[in-house]
Amino acid sequence: MEPNVIDFINTSRDRYLEELKQYLAIPSVSALPEHAGDMRRCAEWTAEQLRAIGLENVRVADTPGHPIVYGDWLHAEAPTALVYGHYDVQPVDPVELWTSPPFEATIRDDELFARGATDDKGQLFAHLKAIEAHLKQAGRLPINLRVILEGEEEIGSPNLNQFILDHKDELACDVVLISDSPMFEKGVPSICYGLRGLAYFQIDLRGTSTDLHSGSFGGAVANPAFVLAQVLSQMKDRGGRVKIPGFYDDVRELTDREREEFKRLPFNEKEYRKGIGAPKLHGETGYSTLERTWARPTFEVNGLLSGFTGEGSKTVIPATAMAKVSMRLVPNQDPDKIAELFEDYVRKVTPKTVELKVTRMHGGKPWMTEIDNPFVQAAARAIEMGFSRTPVYTREGGSIPIVATFQAELNAPTVLFGLGTPDENAHAPNEKLYLPNFFGGILSAAYLYEEIAGARR
Numbered sequence: 001m002e003p004n005v006i007d008f009i010n011t012s013r014d015r016y017l018e019e020l021k022q023y024l025a026i027p028s029v030s031a032l033p034e035h036a037g038d039m040r041r042c043a044e045w046t047a048e049q050l051r052a053i054g055l056e057n058v059r060v061a062d063t064p065g066h067p068i069v070y071g072d073w074l075h076a077e078a079p080t081a082l083v084y085g086h087y088d089v090q091p092v093d094p095v096e097l098w099t100s101p102p103f104e105a106t107i108r109d110d111e112l113f114a115r116g117a118t119d120d121k122g123q124l125f126a127h128l129k130a131i132e133a134h135l136k137q138a139g140r141l142p143i144n145l146r147v148i149l150e151g152e153e154e155i156g157s158p159n160l161n162q163f164i165l166d167h168k169d170e171l172a173c174d175v176v177l178i179s180d181s182p183m184f185e186k187g188v189p190s191i192c193y194g195l196r197g198l199a200y201f202q203i204d205l206r207g208t209s210t211d212l213h214s215g216s217f218g219g220a221v222a223n224p225a226f227v228l229a230q231v232l233s234q235m236k237d238r239g240g241r242v243k244i245p246g247f248y249d250d251v252r253e254l255t256d257r258e259r260e261e262f263k264r265l266p267f268n269e270k271e272y273r274k275g276i277g278a279p280k281l282h283g284e285t286g287y288s289t290l291e292r293t294w295a296r297p298t299f300e301v302n303g304l305l306s307g308f309t310g311e312g313s314k315t316v317i318p319a320t321a322m323a324k325v326s327m328r329l330v331p332n333q334d335p336d337k338i339a340e341l342f343e344d345y346v347r348k349v350t351p352k353t354v355e356l357k358v359t360r361m362h363g364g365k366p367w368m369t370e371i372d373n374p375f376v377q378a379a380a381r382a383i384e385m386g387f388s389r390t391p392v393y394t395r396e397g398g399s400i401p402i403v404a405t406f407q408a409e410l411n412a413p414t415v416l417f418g419l420g421t422p423d424e425n426a427h428a429p430n431e432k433l434y435l436p437n438f439f440g441g442i443l444s445a446a447y448l449y450e451e452i453a454g455a456r457r
Contacts (some may be wrong), residue, residue: 200362
């Protein structure tokens with residue numbers, strides 16, 4: 001890479017911070033209707049930034065919801081990368097817990113505090129500045145590049161899938177680059193190569209037409225709250241293994257290499273337990289905590305509601321009981337197949353003394369790429385040059401459904417090139433961006449485009 005590209009990045013740090021502060025000052029909260037004007041303003045600001053750094057064919061594309069911003073540069077005899085990110089942010093409540101105003105970016109020590117600082121404006125901005133350095137100093141990019149930035153990630157990306165289906169030719173690429181995740185640990189650069197999927201449901205039980213006096217009717221009818229507890233208890237055994245028949249049929253098992261890599265990570269189970277305030281860790285027998293949270297499927301109860309829960313006492317048999325439950329899925333589980341298995345099993349274990357209703361809420365496919373993928377290895381080399389440290393390979397317990405969509409519809413692998421930290425407070429008060437990660441990320445992204453250019457060769 002030309003030295004003036006790196007010199008440009010290193011001498012532009014103050015400007016980068018000022019521009020990022022402007023970006024973070026726009027309250028682009030996609031979930032709240034009162035911020036619809038701010039969402040449009042943020043989309044236009046983002047588009048102007050793409051034009052300013054030298055991208056072409058920049059436009060703000062309307063959707064039934066918030067706009068999508070697109071730009072590209074397609075003049076290289078080299079692979080094509082698609083950079084994805086999102087300009088929308090989470091609500092700031094409870095605002096009183098913020099140390100500084102959430103939309104007035106404030107630097108304390110080596111951290112920049114603001115809503116969206118790391119999720120995802122700061123991380124996507126690192127790519128934009130790396131693109132700028134190449135185009136301003138070298139006059140070109142080493143690869144073809146497309147950029148797509150949405151405004152609805154924080155509300156489930158309801159319109160992105162259709163946009164991708166409608167513009168598959170325009171979005172065609174060899175690899176997708178996403179920076180919207182944390183590193184394994186501060187100072188430990190990471191590449192995430194796997195994500196869990198999701199299947200989410202609501203279970204409703206009804207025993208009678210109305211709540212009943214527990215003295216007059218107790219012993220004559222089933223109690224939906226108690227039945228619900230019995231049903232939920234049938235979902236997992238004491239060893240933490242899900243009892244739904246067929247649930248594990250398609251699970252991709254951990255390889256010996258993966259288990260060895262996980263063991264090498266600087267992970268302290270005692271500190272992890274203390275950090276979350278748990279008296280003792282628990283999970284599927286035969287697996288470590290990292291293996292359970294990254295590479296094993298789960299069944300969780302997310303919420304329960306039934307009967308009288310106010311202050312004092314009220315002797316009733318509730319008419320209804322409700323639970324919200326979810327399953328995190330791993331490669332190669334399919335959320336639709338799991339949904340059918342779950343619904344069949346719930347019907348089987350629910351007695352006829354209550355009426356049952358199962359509602360599918362939402363879901364997403366798990367995703368995984370191979371560590372030896374040439375683009376993943378290109379990212380590893382770039383990160384090592386940008387951070388002066390070899391990255392570790394991790395998986396994530398959470399879900400980013402759009403990653404599976406990119407892979408299925410564009411037939412392109414994804415590189416998750418995260419610049420956040422585990423303590424970044426994404427979605428919480430005092431969200432922050434660790435500035436050494438931001439600047440290291442710009443350098444790494446600039447190197448990454450060079451490395452991708454040679455990856456296919």
